[in-house]
Amino acid sequence: MQTSIGTGYDLSNSIFSPDGRNFQVEYAVKAVENGGTSIGIRCKDGVVLAVEKIVTSKLLKPGANKRIATVDRHLGVVCSSLFRFLSLRPSRPLTRPSPSQVYSGMLPDGRHFVDRARDEARSWRDNFKTPITTSDLASRMGNYLQAHTLYQSVRPFGITAIVGGFDAQEELPVDGQVGSGPSCGAGGKNPDKKYGGPFLYMIEPSGLYWGYYGAATGKGRQAAKAELEKLDLTGEGITLEEAVKEAARIIYVAHDDSKDKEFELEMSWISGRDGPTKGLHQEVPKALREEAERLAKKSLDDSDDEEEEKKEEDKMEE
Amino acid sequence: MDHRPQAWGRPRDDVYGAYDASYLNNSGPRTVTQSPVVTGTSVIAIKYKDGVVMAADNLASYGSLARFTDVKRLRTFLDTTVIGFGGDVSDMQFLDRHLKELATDESYEVEPTLDDEDDEESSSSKPGHLNAANLFKYLQKLMYQRRNSFDPLWNQILVAGLDSESKPFLASVDLRGTSFTSPSLATGFGAALAQPIMRKYAGTEEDAAKLTREQAVEVVKECMKVLFYRDARSLDRYSIAVVNKDGIELEEDQQLEKQSWAFAERIKGYGTQTV
Numbered sequence: 031m032q033t034s035i036g037t038g039y040d041l042s043n044s045i046f047s048p049d050g051r052n053f054q055v056e057y058a059v060k061a062v063e064n065g066g067t068s069i070g071i072r073c074k075d076g077v078v079l080a081v082e083k084i085v086t087s088k089l090l091k092p093g094a095n096k097r098i099a100t101v102d103r104h105l106g107v108v109c110s111s112l113f114r115f116l117s118l119r120p121s122r123p124l125t126r127p128s129p130s131q132v133y134s135g136m137l138p139d140g141r142h143f144v145d146r147a148r149d150e151a152r153s154w155r156d157n158f159k160t161p162i163t164t165s166d167l168a169s170r171m172g173n174y175l176q177a178h179t180l181y182q183s184v185r186p187f188g189i190t191a192i193v194g195g196f197d198a199q200e201e202l203p204v205d206g207q208v209g210s211g212p213s214c215g216a217g218g219k220n221p222d223k224k225y226g227g228p229f230l231y232m233i234e235p236s237g238l239y240w241g242y243y244g245a246a247t248g249k250g251r252q253a254a255k256a257e258l259e260k261l262d263l264t265g266e267g268i269t270l271e272e273a274v275k276e277a278a279r280i281i282y283v284a285h286d287d288s289k290d291k292e293f294e295l296e297m298s299w300i301s302g303r304d305g306p307t308k309g310l311h312q313e314v315p316k317a318l319r320e321e322a323e324r325l326a327k328k329s330l331d332d333s334d335d336e337e338e339e340k341k342e343e344d345k346m347e348e
Numbered sequence: 349m350d351h352r353p354q355a356w357g358r359p360r361d362d363v364y365g366a367y368d369a370s371y372l373n374n375s376g377p378r379t380v381t382q383s384p385v386v387t388g389t390s391v392i393a394i395k396y397k398d399g400v401v402m403a404a405d406n407l408a409s410y411g412s413l414a415r416f417t418d419v420k421r422l423r424t425f426l427d428t429t430v431i432g433f434g435g436d437v438s439d440m441q442f443l444d445r446h447l448k449e450l451a452t453d454e455s456y457e458v459e460p461t462l463d464d465e466d467d468e469e470s471s472s473s474k475p476g477h478l479n480a481a482n483l484f485k486y487l488q489k490l491m492y493q494r495r496n497s498f499d500p501l502w503n504q505i506l507v508a509g510l511d512s513e514s515k516p517f518l519a520s521v522d523l524r525g526t527s528f529t530s531p532s533l534a535t536g537f538g539a540a541l542a543q544p545i546m547r548k549y550a551g552t553e554e555d556a557a558k559l560t561r562e563q564a565v566e567v568v569k570e571c572m573k574v575l576f577y578r579d580a581r582s583l584d585r586y587s588i589a590v591v592n593k594d595g596i597e598l599e600e601d602q603q604l605e606k607q608s609w610a611f612a613e614r615i616k617g618y619g620t621q622t623v
Contacts, residue, residue: 103455148456152449159445205448206441208408208419310455 044182055179058186058235061136066293067250067284068097069258070192071277072230072243074267076301077194078314080277082250082285085292097137098298099144100311101193102151102161136188143191147171159205164195168231168239176237186235190247193233196300196309199226228300250284257283270301274314278322282330295323380499384436386410388421389581390538391432392571393506394546395516395531395556396564399592400508402430403568405576406601407583408437414583420600422587426451427596429480429509430589431487434535435523436502443487443501450486454478480509480517480591484527492525500524504535509591516556516592531556534571537579542571561590573604577611 039045040053047053068081081097150170154162162170171191178184201215219225232245244258257280261268268276274297281295297314301307314322350361358367386408393402408416416437423431423444431447433440454477478486484507494500500523511517519529531553532546549567550556559567568588576582584604590597 100455103452152452155448206445208421208437208441208444209416210418210420 042182043179043185052179052236055186055236058188059190061188062190062235062247063249063251065136065189065248067246067248067254067281068192069246069254069277069280069284070194070230070232070242070244071258071261071268071273072194072228072263073270073273075228075305076196076270076273076299076307077228077230078270078273078277078297078299079192079194080281080295080297082248082281083294083296085294092294097140097296098313101144101147101167101195102155103310139187139189140191143171143175143187143189146174147193150174155205160202161198163197164193164229164231165241167195168193168233168241172233172237172239174237175233175235179236188235190235191233192245192247193231194229194300195311196228196302197226198309199224199302227302246280246284250281250286254280254284270299270305271318274299274318275322275325278319279326279329282323282326295319297322381436381439381502384439384502386415386437387581388419388434388437388440389579390534390536390542390575391421391434391504391506392534392538392542392546392568392575393432393508393518393532394550394559394564394567395518395553396550396559396561397557398516398561399510399590400430400516400518401561401564401568401588401590402432402506402508403572403586403588404432404434405572405583405586407581407585409581412581414581417583417585418601420587422589422598422600423447424589424596424598425483425509426454426478428591429483429507430591430596430598431483432506432508432535434504434506439501439503443503443505450478450483479512480507481511481519483507483509484517484519484521488521488525488527491521491523495523495525506533506535508589510593514593537581538571538575541575541578545571545574561592565590569604573607576604576607577609 037047039047039051040057043052043054045052066082066084068079070080071078079098083095083097147167147170150167151162154160154166171193175187178186203211230242230245231239232242232247233239243263244255244261246254246258257276261276277297278295285293297319298311299307299314300311301309303309355361361367388404388408391402391404393400402422404421406418406420407414408419408421419437421433421437421440423433423440425431425447431443433443487505487507491501491503491505502523504520504522506518506520508516508518517529518531518533519527520533520535521527522535531550532543534542534546546567549563550559565588572586572588576584584607586602586604587598587600588602589599
């Protein structure tokens, strides 16, 4: 494998290396890999997003500086995107030429991503008088990120975004509609087909996006993915409440105590219209979040105890 | 054949004669809405001790023609505010879309969840939140701005909900930006026909504060009946909404009940009657 340093092929976005790689994009992925862990779970009746927010300073107000944002609230077309930022010391400079360009965090990239997503959602509504679907939003944002891998004048996004949304399953009125329309509803629908439901996408700096049952990114992604794979997400699926508890537990499992001491857990969820959030993207209520955190800590302690017991047993046997 | 670009896509001059360009450059001033086209009639609302009851019928008239009979003229905002529209229906649709945009803006806002924050305030009383009183102020400015640019939104609007002190709030603004508030309000014909009835029950804020929800709903239903009897641009199907601190209960497609047209016999001077 060819190394990127010193060859000159990593100086610009618009240049491939001879073995067909775009190093700037790969560096962007590196930036993402150092941020706090964030995960998304798509369950039977909704989507849960969670992020491990490392507390970088005691001077920061607890609970402020949210990392999960709402893109569009309305009737289940709510999408949220969850973005992660780089810790204050990136392990390697993103762009080599001038060290002064070392970015202190990719949080601003996430902010811009959200701004753009909101613009997309709004222009979709202006055009079609209906909320954007999660897949359309993911597609448009994927295109936008991909466009940032093509040109000299820009750098790729230093974020991986997890986009979750609940597309309306019932027939929605057109925005501004005053009557009830024809009694048979809008045309072009297949009665045997199910429409809408919970959706989850993850968009990477290259612009690549895929739909997921469970998505994880950031520092603890390996541990988080391993935990997500243990859940039954593809078959029967788990309920929203279970997913909230699992999400909290996974963030706690993926957290590396030795490197970062303090972190805040930020969680949001989206259900269908008949679920707890009534189709809106909302922060998980404080009581439920605290309960989930309590259970997460308990299960961590339990597994620690088990390990210790095991060790003791091993010693005894010796 | 005329190959010049200005002739593209046009009927041929040699066959159809020259195009009369005076159709295109419309001389004279730019004109905006001069009168409403498809209109809704009265909206009525009355305060009670915990909130506000509002009602409007489901008719949109085209002049005197009862053109659309399933038009919902009560709109909700963020589960905290009910807005009733009288007047032009297309302007109502414009405002409805605009309100939806405002609601989306509201959802972008996130209040920090402090761990020591234990007071469970209702969402309408949070500072900075777009409650009914704030929303009304916004709409009032919007209507007045449109009036001043000589392009009014041809509506009279009632806004009901809770104010910043979580007290019932009810106010009205019209196409001129004129706004006022009162324990009971009505637009259109309702101002003449329903308002006197509602004032019997809620003449002052103190009276309104004594009304129960059931009484208020009863009064509003009675007023809708009187309006249907007397207002020729009204309908016996209507929407009624109750807004209080628990949110909004909106019932669309209600039917007027217990009508009695016995009084009609005594009315003289219309139709084929000769005496």
